[in-house]
Amino acid sequence: MNLLNQVKFLIKKELLLEWRSKYALNGVLLYVVSTVFVCFLSFVSIDKITWNALFWIIMLFASINAVAKSFLQESKGRQLYIYTIASPLALIVAKTLYNVMLMTVLTCIALLFYSLVFGLVPRDLPMYFVAALLGSLSFSTIFTMVSAIASKAGNGGMLMAVLSFPLVIPVLIVLIKLAKNAIDGLDRSVSLDEIATLLIVNVMAGAVSFLLFPYLWRD
Amino acid sequence: MYKNWWKILGALLVVYATIAGIAIPLRPGIENIAYGKLIPNQPLEVTVNGYNTLFADDAKSLEFYLQDETQLLKAVAVQPLNNQLAKVTFNLPAAFHNSTLHLIGTSANEGVMSLSEAVIVDQEMVNRDQVLRKDELSIEQDKPKHFSFPYKQNLYETIRNLFFHVPMWFAMIVLFGVSVFYSVKTLSTNSEIDDMKAVQSVNVGVVFGILGIVTGAIWAKFTWGQAWSFDVKQNFAAISLLLYFAYLVLRNAIDEEQKRAKISAIYNIFAFPMMVVLLFVLPRLSDSLHPGNGGNPGFNSYDLDSHMRLVFYPACLGWILVGCWIYTLLFRVRLLEKNNNL
Structure with a gap:
């Protein structure tokens, strides 16, 4: 109960901070929208495979930017303060959950805008939506932990990319395959393998980061 | 010394595996075949090109077969040219028309060698007068005669x-x-x-x-x-x-x-x-x-x-x-x- 309460308060704090500055949401939204627009202007017409790949590349960079700030942006003093009043487990759970929420909202808006601009709707839209949700879930679990590691290591953004890309490539490959199945409107039973793999990877990444974070935060 | 047994073991195993892996020969195999002249209603003559084979030395016990899923046909004549080349003659019955046949060779010293999908039979090759016969492999299957690695197509x-x-x-x-x-x-x-x-x-x-x-x-x-x-x-x-x-x-x-x-x-x-x-x-x-x-x-x-x-x-x-x-x-x-x- 104590942990749950702490998580609740920490998420509330994140939301409040976000609501006050609206930096992440607006900044990343603008980033996604302008990237989509640039892509549209340079491609104009596009085939399905490129459409899919482009969407995931845009989402990858957007989520790196959105999630990286969760630890990199916190000042040392504020981190210290949070650590004295909350358990590290609560902190990482709260950050991860908050990032999942943020990424879900972002992905939905991005998907909507992306298919609107390019005028291409996947055959199996609900399935593509599931893929997008799973994508935002996996991006946020993996990137949250990596951003914690990168923020501890000192030189933020560059290290974040180096550390997280190899970790996220396997997830990205499965995601692209799942999304491709949805675009082609294949039977849903075909994609069950990929969904299971993604869920397993997420559970694994979540469990490992919850286990390891308590060791990470102490300096 | 006593404590380091695993290092010595590892080194010995690597040396063994390297030498054995490089030095041990491959089993004999059939690399490819070439057809002779194709005359309708005449026996089919093919030249078999072997790898690591001893056709001439094994001439007495050398036998060739053509095989599909159900039938086995023994060569009517085998004439080794040298250790790598042999001229083999088959009398293909009409029943083999349009089927894909595997070539199998056997000899007393070398065991069994094969080339899958060696012959695709067309009209020119079959001999109409020949009726289908069922031959049987005379040699025990697939026991290599000496220490060797298998011969695999494309490996x-x-x-x-x-x-x-x-x-x-x-x-x-x-x-x-x-x-x-x-x-x-x-x-x-x-x-x-x-x-x-x-x-x-x-x-x-x-x-x-x-x-x-x-x-x-x-x-x-x-x-x-x-x-x-x-x-x-x-x-x-x-x-x-x-x-x-x-x-x-x-x-x-x-x-x-x-x-x-x-x-x-x-x-x-x-x-x-x-x-x-x-x-x-x-x-x-x-x-x-x-x-x-x-x-x-x-x-x-x-x-x-x-x-x-x-x-x-x-x-x-x-x-x-x-x-x-x-x-x-x-x-x-x-x-x-x-x-x-x-």
Whole structure:
């Protein structure tokens, strides 16, 4: 109960901070929208495979930017303060959950805008939506932990990319395959393998980061 | 000496596997065949081109058969030209029309050799007067007569690469496993020694990974046609190496030793399950040119026969032990360097 309460308060704090500055949401939204627009202007017409790949590349960079700030942006003093009043487990759970929420909202808006601009709707839209949700879930679990590691290591953004890309490539490959199945409107039973793999990877990444974070935060 | 038995064992096994893997000959096989003149209603004459064969020396016991799923047809005449070439004559019955036949050769000293899909029968080849007959193989199936490796179409002599390519990956996985073990230990003990062990085993593991990719690329160049064939396993192996390069980059980015030990240990533990997913889970979801993936049978049932096992298993064990030995050496050198600097 104590942990749950702490998580609740920490998420509330994140939301409040976000609501006050609206930096992440607006900044990343603008980033996604302008990237989509640039892509549209340079491609104009596009085939399905490129459409899919482009969407995931845009989402990858957007989520790196959105999630990286969760630890990199916190000042040392504020981190210290949070650590004295909350358990590290609560902190990482709260950050991860908050990032999942943020990424879900972002992905939905991005998907909507992306298919609107390019005028291409996947055959199996609900399935593509599931893929997008799973994508935002996996991006946020993996990137949250990596951003914690990168923020501890000192030189933020560059290290974040180096550390997280190899970790996220396997997830990205499965995601692209799942999304491709949805675009082609294949039977849903075909994609069950990929969904299971993604869920397993997420559970694994979540469990490992919850286990390891308590060791990470102490300096 | 008594304590170091495993190093000696590893070195001996590697030497054994290298020498045996290179020196032991392939079993005789049929490389290809060439047709003679095709005259309707006449016997079909083909020239068989053998590899590692002794056609002339075995002339007495040499027999050839054509086979499809149900029928077996013995050659009516076999005339060896030299040890590699033999002229073989078949009387193809009309029943064989339009079927794809495998060529099988047997001899007393060399056992069985075969060429699958050797002859695709068309109108010109069959002899209408010939009725179908059922011959039977006169020699016991498939017992190799001496210690040798199987002859496989499109692998040929590169089948030996199995003893070098695959053990590299086993050694790499074991070394990365060792490194994760010491990373976990680092987190609980905060000892610099454990951290040093973790990073040195990653260093050696990365070298083994690179060797695995290089041996694989050479093999792929020969059998698949391109050094980098964009096979899933190739790509994922490269990505999992990137993971460990990122680990090494992360270490370089942090100056403070205690902090470096802790943070890189955490990244290492985080990366290991991802590597396992990359190398063992994802390749099973998609098609691969590697045996054991994408519906291909695993290599135990496919191209590991009893003679290859006798070299392959020692090679794996030997390379793993040698990898661990190199890692302990590197670790000790680094420890001495550090103590000297104090």
